Amino acid sequence: xxxxxxxxxxxxxxxxxxxxxxxxxxxxxxxxxxxxxxxxxxxxxxxxxxxxxxxxxxxxxxxxxxxxxxxxxxxxxxxxxxxxxxxxxxxxxxxxxxxxxxxxxxxxxxxxxxxxxxxxxxxxxxxxxxxxxxxxxxxxxxxxxxxxxxxxxxxxxxxxxxxxxxxxxxxxxxxxxxx
Amino acid sequence: xxxxxxxxxxxxxxxxxxxxxxxxxxxxxxxxxxxxxxxxxxxxxxxxxxxxxxxxxxxxxxxxxxxxxxxxxxxxxxxxxxxxxxxxxxxxxxxxxxxxxxxxxxxxxxxxxxxxxxxxxxxxxxxxxxxxxxxxxxxxxxxxxxxxxxxxxxxxxxxxxxxxxxxxxxxxxxxxxxx
Amino acid sequence: xxxxxxxxxxxxxxxxxxxxxxxxxxxxxxxxxxxxxxxxxxxxxxxxxxxxxxxxxxxxxxxxxxxxxxxxxxxxxxxxxxxxxxxxxxxxxxxxxxxxxxxxxxxxxxxxxxxxxxxxxxxxxxxxxxxxxxxxxxxxxxxxxxxxxxxxxxxxxxxxxxxxxxxxxxxxxxxxxxx
Numbered sequence: 001x002x003x004x005x006x007x008x009x010x011x012x013x014x015x016x017x018x019x020x021x022x023x024x025x026x027x028x029x030x031x032x033x034x035x036x037x038x039x040x041x042x043x044x045x046x047x048x049x050x051x052x053x054x055x056x057x058x059x060x061x062x063x064x065x066x067x068x069x070x071x072x073x074x075x076x077x078x079x080x081x082x083x084x085x086x087x088x089x090x091x092x093x094x095x096x097x098x099x100x101x102x103x104x105x106x107x108x109x110x111x112x113x114x115x116x117x118x119x120x121x122x123x124x125x126x127x128x129x130x131x132x133x134x135x136x137x138x139x140x141x142x143x144x145x146x147x148x149x150x151x152x153x154x155x156x157x158x159x160x161x162x163x164x165x166x167x168x169x170x171x172x173x174x175x176x177x178x179x
Numbered sequence: 180x181x182x183x184x185x186x187x188x189x190x191x192x193x194x195x196x197x198x199x200x201x202x203x204x205x206x207x208x209x210x211x212x213x214x215x216x217x218x219x220x221x222x223x224x225x226x227x228x229x230x231x232x233x234x235x236x237x238x239x240x241x242x243x244x245x246x247x248x249x250x251x252x253x254x255x256x257x258x259x260x261x262x263x264x265x266x267x268x269x270x271x272x273x274x275x276x277x278x279x280x281x282x283x284x285x286x287x288x289x290x291x292x293x294x295x296x297x298x299x300x301x302x303x304x305x306x307x308x309x310x311x312x313x314x315x316x317x318x319x320x321x322x323x324x325x326x327x328x329x330x331x332x333x334x335x336x337x338x339x340x341x342x343x344x345x346x347x348x349x350x351x352x353x354x355x356x357x358x
Numbered sequence: 359x360x361x362x363x364x365x366x367x368x369x370x371x372x373x374x375x376x377x378x379x380x381x382x383x384x385x386x387x388x389x390x391x392x393x394x395x396x397x398x399x400x401x402x403x404x405x406x407x408x409x410x411x412x413x414x415x416x417x418x419x420x421x422x423x424x425x426x427x428x429x430x431x432x433x434x435x436x437x438x439x440x441x442x443x444x445x446x447x448x449x450x451x452x453x454x455x456x457x458x459x460x461x462x463x464x465x466x467x468x469x470x471x472x473x474x475x476x477x478x479x480x481x482x483x484x485x486x487x488x489x490x491x492x493x494x495x496x497x498x499x500x501x502x503x504x505x506x507x508x509x510x511x512x513x514x515x516x517x518x519x520x521x522x523x524x525x526x527x528x529x530x531x532x533x534x535x536x537x
Contacts, residue, residue, distance in 0.1 A: 084521050086521070102263060104299065105300055107300070107461075108289075110465065111290075111465075119517070121462030121463055121466050121510060121513050122462065122520065155297055155298045162301065163263050175296060280482070281442060334478075341443045356477060
């Protein structure tokens with residue numbers, strides 16, 4: 001009997017959006033920071049599925065759709081490409097891939113990041129749902145990633161319950177409203 | 180002489196969006212909480228107009244349009260259907276019914292609700308204007324409804340003035356900027 | 359040799375959106391407050407380019423496009439037309455002129471304005487980028503303009519760097535993240 005078929009666990013897509021990283025100029029330290037954060041918090045079975053893509057709305061959207069529809073991710077976390085510059089299109093790609101947007105994620109991540117730097121309002125990061133998958137944009141810098149995850153991660157386990165994805169158990173135990 | 184034609188007062192639509200409530204499984208306690216709140220605050224003439232509808236973008240949009248264009252509501256408050264789950268479509272229906280959106284309502288309601296529960300960012304509640312009618316989405320639970328109304332109700336009387344609807348007088352007296 | 363061709367500096371568009379101002383009923387004090395604020399903060403070369411337009415999405419959008427594509431503004435600040443009333447269309451015009459929106463500006467301006475008045479959530483002000491130009495909506499009243507600029511101006515110099523517009527130096531020196 002295959003133990004994986006008994007409890008395949010959650011698959012979390014981690015997408016590095018970066019022209020430079022895609023061409024091998026620097027290592028994708030953002031994705032390492034995201035994976036590390038998940039290892040610290042999640043106590044139920046899960047595994048990461050990494051992708052590296054250059055900027056560009058279509059590139060990023062295609063990766064998000066592949067991770068949702070083919071790879072079966074319940075949660076996708078992106079890093080990079082959320083600024084105001086011309087090549088930054090992660091929010092547009094996320095909106096193109098999602099069936100509904102979740103404005104509360106971007107609002108809270110910007111608000112918490114603003115306590116660190118006054119330029120946090122320049123981030124256009126957003127989140128949304130495609131079917132049973134939650135997609136959340138994170139910044140590119142590891143320090144900013146942690147600030148944003150500390151803000152929104154507590155709401156993610158219950159969100160996954162609501163959209164009908166496999167459950168996630170965390171330590172400390174995530175809040176889930178009664179009834 | 181018909182006293183109602185002298186001062187018909189404000190009509191406030193209260194819409195319960197719920198598959199369960201529509202099929203009679205539980206009583207619409209959200210709408211009772213909304214009506215109770217209005218009775219506490221509004222001192223000028225008004226009356227509620229209740230509706231109960233199952234989830235589904237078209238169902239909810241049609242009710243919002245009927246309350247605006249036929250029933251003559253100046254203000255419509257919805258309860259339920261603002262979460263991330265597949266059947267939750269109240270924000271989409273509100274956007275479909277409105278001619279302009281008011282992002283400040285959703286931002287503030289999520290921010291205040293977040294002081295109660297870390298999952299408040301999962302609410303996609305929004306507000307907008309259709310002609311001379313203000314439509315505001317509220318959560319489903321009575322406790323959360325009060326938190327949200329405490330946040331945004333102080334701005335509603337002046338908003339109704341600005342969009343040209345019948346006036347609303349409240350106790351305590353609502354803020355209206357000078358001139 | 360023409361000194362202006364050596365350092366033409368930044369051009370800042372200041373747009374007064376007002377039916378009343380356009381018909382000469384009152385002086386555009388909002389635009390004066392914006393220009394005064396820029397004089398206090400910017401220490402590198404710049405000059406204002408003023409425009410006065412009645413409300414109406416197409417009117418305002420055309421002015422924003424002319425200031426961006428013909429007048430060469432790197433930054434455009436509008437005043438007026440962001441409320442919920444039927445004639446208020448500055449946010450719609452801004453969205454129509456922009457290639458990407460920057461939600462963090464509106465969120466922060468409403469949050470800071472809310473510390474002054476409970477009706478601040480009625481402002482629909484937004485910001486976005488058209489090519490290499492940042493467009494930011496400000497309120498109509500001079501006091502509210504200052505509140506909003508105090509909130510978002512610290513992020514503007516770095517934003518202009520990121521979108522590839524001419525640099526802006528300020529006093530106190532603006533924050534720019536390292537590397």
